[in-house]
Amino acid sequence: MLLLITVAVLLGVAATAEAASKTVHIRGKAYSFNHAEIHLVGATIRVREMPGRSAVTDANGDYDLEVPDDATITPYIDPGPGFNEIDLQTFHTRGQNIRNANFQTPADLEYQGLAALLGVELGPDGRPTECVVVTTVSARDVRGVPFDTFVERTPHGVAGATASTVPALPGPTYFNDAVIPDPAQTESSGDGGI
Structure with a gap:
C-alpha cells in the first residue's frame, strides 16, 4: 500500500512538473x-x-507574464490614465x-498627435478603426541587451532601410531624425521608425 501511495505521489509531482514546463515567460518593460x-x-x-492572463508592471516598469507554450500570444498594455x-x-x-518584449507607449497627447499626422481615423474609444503597424528598424547592438544599454545606444535605428508588406498596403511612412512621421521620406532615418 505504501508503495502505491509513493508511486501516486511521484506521478503527481511529475505531472505537476510537466505541466509547469508547458509554460514560458514573456518579459519586458513598459515605458x-x-x-x-x-x-x-x-x-x-x-x-x-x-x-484571464495578465501581469502588472513593477516600480521599474518591468513585467513577467507566464503564458502557455506552443500558443499564439498577442500581449497588450492597459497602461492606466494618461496613456493609450x-x-x-x-x-x-x-x-x-x-x-x-518592451512596450514603448505614447502618452495620450502624443498618440493623438501621431494619429493626426498620419491620418489615422480613431473610433469613439480613441483606438484606430483599422490596424496600424508601427515598428523600428533597430541596429544589431541593441538586440538582446539590458534595457539600460538599449537606452544608452539611442538613437538605435538603421538609416536607409525600406519596408514592404505582403499583401501590398498603402506605402509606409518613415519617421525622420526628429522622430516625426515624414511622408516625404522614402527610407528610414537614424531613428529607424516606420
Missing part, C-alpha cells in the same frame, strides 16, 4: 514613447487570445522565454 526614463508603473499587461492601450506583435511561443 513612455520618446521618454525611456518614464517607466509605466502599475500597468496591466494582458493577452488578446487569453483574457497598444498591442505588441503576435508571438507564437516555441519552448523558450521571450525577453525584451
